Amino acid sequence: MGKTICVSYEGKPSYHIEIQKDFRLLPEKLKDLGYGRNRVCIITENTVGSFYLEELKALLSHMFSCCTSYVFEAGEASKNTDTVGKVYEHLIQNSFDRKDVLIALGGGVVGDLTGFAAATYLRGIDFVQVPTSLLAQTDSSIGGKTGVDFMQYKNMVGAFYMPKLVYMNISALKTLPKRQFSAGTAEVIKHGFIKDQKYTEFIQTHSKAIMVQDYETMEEMIDRSCRIKRDVVEQDPKEQGERALLNFGHTIGHAIEKLSDFTLYHGECVALGMVSAGYISWKQGNLSLEALEEIEKILESYGLPVRLKDFPYPPEEILETTRLDKKMESGKIKFILLKNLGEAYITKELTDSEILAGIRYILQ
Numbered sequence: 001m002g003k004t005i006c007v008s009y010e011g012k013p014s015y016h017i018e019i020q021k022d023f024r025l026l027p028e029k030l031k032d033l034g035y036g037r038n039r040v041c042i043i044t045e046n047t048v049g050s051f052y053l054e055e056l057k058a059l060l061s062h063m064f065s066c067c068t069s070y071v072f073e074a075g076e077a078s079k080n081t082d083t084v085g086k087v088y089e090h091l092i093q094n095s096f097d098r099k100d101v102l103i104a105l106g107g108g109v110v111g112d113l114t115g116f117a118a119a120t121y122l123r124g125i126d127f128v129q130v131p132t133s134l135l136a137q138t139d140s141s142i143g144g145k146t147g148v149d150f151m152q153y154k155n156m157v158g159a160f161y162m163p164k165l166v167y168m169n170i171s172a173l174k175t176l177p178k179r180q181f182s183a184g185t186a187e188v189i190k191h192g193f194i195k196d197q198k199y200t201e202f203i204q205t206h207s208k209a210i211m212v213q214d215y216e217t218m219e220e221m222i223d224r225s226c227r228i229k230r231d232v233v234e235q236d237p238k239e240q241g242e243r244a245l246l247n248f249g250h251t252i253g254h255a256i257e258k259l260s261d262f263t264l265y266h267g268e269c270v271a272l273g274m275v276s277a278g279y280i281s282w283k284q285g286n287l288s289l290e291a292l293e294e295i296e297k298i299l300e301s302y303g304l305p306v307r308l309k310d311f312p313y314p315p316e317e318i319l320e321t322t323r324l325d326k327k328m329e330s331g332k333i334k335f336i337l338l339k340n341l342g343e344a345y346i347t348k349e350l351t352d353s354e355i356l357a358g359i360r361y362i363l364q
């Protein structure tokens with residue numbers, strides 16, 4: 001059966017999120033959208049491709065007039081304009097036109113990059129998200145933030161561009177390495193911290209079942225995370241306000257991710273960033289010390305880092321890197337803090353020394 005979530009964009013129904021246990025219904029869902037006579041290009045990377053590309057091709061090749069694929073090297077280092085250029089070349093060589101469709105098969109790297117290629121090729125071609133990592137199934141495939149890194153700065157070039165469908169197969173998470181699964185839980189945990197204390201309690205009490213990927217628990221968790229993200233992006237699709245709450249943990253997180261040369265995963269950096277922002281929230285007199293301790297305990301129970309010992313960069317350099325990220329507004333760093341667990345807010349009023357104290361807290 002699975003679950004379906006409808007997402008609106010600018011007040012109108014836009015696309016469905018399908019949460020399924022296999023890939024079998026994908027052709028039917030694509031037919032429902034009117035695809036069939038046109039061409040499809042599955043864009044993926046070598047790791048995910050080695051597991052699922054042939055299966056997807058077998059399912060789709062009979063329903064499209066042409067089914068091609070473009071495979072690039074897995075990892076954040078590929079999320080750049082060079083790879084996008086190679087995707088354009090492949091599409092031109094295969095005569096893709098505006099009636100054709102791209103499928104992003106993979107984690108957040110494939111989804112962000114394919115979405116950006118789709119937004120810009122011929123000024124816009126349809127694309128479908130088939131997320132295969134936990135992070136992509138619960139966060140990056142929803143809401144239409146597409147883009148790539150530039151000069152190693154995170155998501156510097158991009159577009160808001162909605163997919164036509166998000167179709168996920170929960171069982172595909174079985175092949176995801178354990179460290180990557182843990183990294184994905186950071187964004188799931190973030191959803192509870194910024195919006196829904198009841199969801200945080202669910203995450204707390206079900207950590208064992210989630211870590212062994214008990215199917216029913218996973219289905220409930222993914223469904224609840226997707227709905228929280230859906231509600232936020234529907235209200236503020238282009239991040240004029242409220243959507244920035246989804247950036248909780250990302251201000252410091254993105255700087256650490258860049259400085260680590262992407263050896264630390266996005267979710268791991270978000271976890272560290274959430275601890276740092278949690279500490280600042282406590283220092284601001286908002287969050288209780290018990291709540292800060294709870295944040296750390298929950299993250300640890302999912303195998304996530306809460307301290308960054310021996311990081312070869314001083315706090316001042318992390319702060320300067322944060323300044324070069326796109327979270328700056330009129331010369332001030334935009335920060336997401338917590339009033340309480342389940343209640344976040346945006347501030348641009350933090351001083352450098354308040355931010356540095358938050359950075360020092362995780363470096364100890």
Ligand SMILES: NC(=O)c1ccc[n+]([C@@H]2O[C@H](COP(=O)([O-])OP(=O)(O)OC[C@H]3O[C@@H](n4cnc5c(N)ncnc54)[C@H](O)[C@@H]3O)[C@@H](O)[C@H]2O)c1
Binds near residue numbers: 076144175
């Ligand atoms: N657009 C958004 O709203 C949004 C939200 C969150 C994160 N992001 C971006 O997403 C990226 C992180 O996504 P990610 O963690 O999925 O990274 P990723 O795409 O690099 O995938 C993580 C790793 O898992 C492997 N993998 C993925 N699915 C697998 C599967 N089913 N079986 C085996 N291996 C599998 C990949 O090969 C890769 O090595 C970052 O670039 C981040 O900036 C974007």
Ligand SMILES: O=C(O)C(=O)C[C@@H](O)[C@H](O)[C@H](O)COP(=O)(O)O
Binds near residue numbers: 139143187244
């Ligand atoms: O969808 C959003 O909005 C988010 O902020 C989700 C984040 O988890 C994600 O990492 C996003 O790519 C960060 O956006 P950025 O604009 O800060 O690069």
Ligand SMILES: [Zn+2]
Binds near residue numbers: 187250266270
């Ligand atoms: Zn993120």
